[in-house]
Amino acid sequence: MKATDQSDDLVTIQLPLPFVHGLLALTHLLDGRVVEALLDAVSAPPASGFETDQQTEEVETLPVRAKRSSPILHETDLVASVLGQTVRGATLPDLFGKCVDLIHKLDPAAIEQFAEQQTHARRYVAKSREDIHFRSPHLVAETQKTESGWWISKNVSENQVVAGLRALADAAKLHFGDDIKFPSGGS
Structure with a gap:
């Protein structure tokens, strides 16, 4: 995320990638700064200093069903x-x-x-x-x-x-x- 004058109001959290993709499907409901941060996080390599859980189980990606006008982030059947x-x-x-x-x-x-x-x-x-x-x-x-x-x-x-x-x-x-x-x- 780009530095802003309001950087004191920002926190860094770890979220599972499928959860981030789910949030991005709701961009029409999110604040612009949140969307920008999520997109940056998805496109950036993992930041140093964060531990990665080696025991994370594989998450099966299911086809996303579109609702309203949310963007489709995976293969689509539309x-x-x-x-x-x-x-x-x-x-x-x-x-x-x-x-x-x-x-x-x-x-x-x-x-x-x-x-x-x-x-x-x-x-x-x-x-x-x-x-x-x-x-x-x-x-x-x-x-x-x-x-x-x-x-x-x-x-x-x-x-x-x-x-x-x-x-x-x-x-x-x-x-x-x-x-x-x-x-x-x-x-």
């Missing part, structure tokens, strides 16, 4: 297939946005049709970020713009992305599970 093209995303909203962009390139009218669809609390896509969470205006910051210019929610679960991709397939007159697949195994 892969969809749209008309045979593989679409990968670092986060669920990123994956959903890339699928929207691909359909937009192929059929812009389908996205216009898709923009008319909504759930009880949000639209799948909108031209204005304020129109996404129409029942929860305080969530306007939880939106992101796709490359094709459409706004989507960043506050989504895997089930919500599946529902969104099903609705996208319907709007584009495609079949979810055949033309659009997510998770990568299909419907």
Whole structure:
């Protein structure tokens, strides 16, 4: 961590690497100094003066499931297939946005049709970020713009992305599970 005027307020602690990776998956909830320190610690070699436990058992790394828009730090299974093209995303909203962009390139009218669809609390896509969470205006910051210019929610679960991709397939007159697949195994 870089030296600051507030260095008296800082402490050094040892944490297991999997725990640090878990914390880094929650960067959207952490103070910038904490994130910077964790990233520095992960990328730096072990500091001298710290004892390493030779009896540390091997920790099995399990695939990380994305929630909200947290970055994926390990191998990810966030892969969809749209008309045979593989679409990968670092986060669920990123994956959903890339699928929207691909359909937009192929059929812009389908996205216009898709923009008319909504759930009880949000639209799948909108031209204005304020129109996404129409029942929860305080969530306007939880939106992101796709490359094709459409706004989507960043506050989504895997089930919500599946529902969104099903609705996208319907709007584009495609079949979810055949033309659009997510998770990568299909419907």
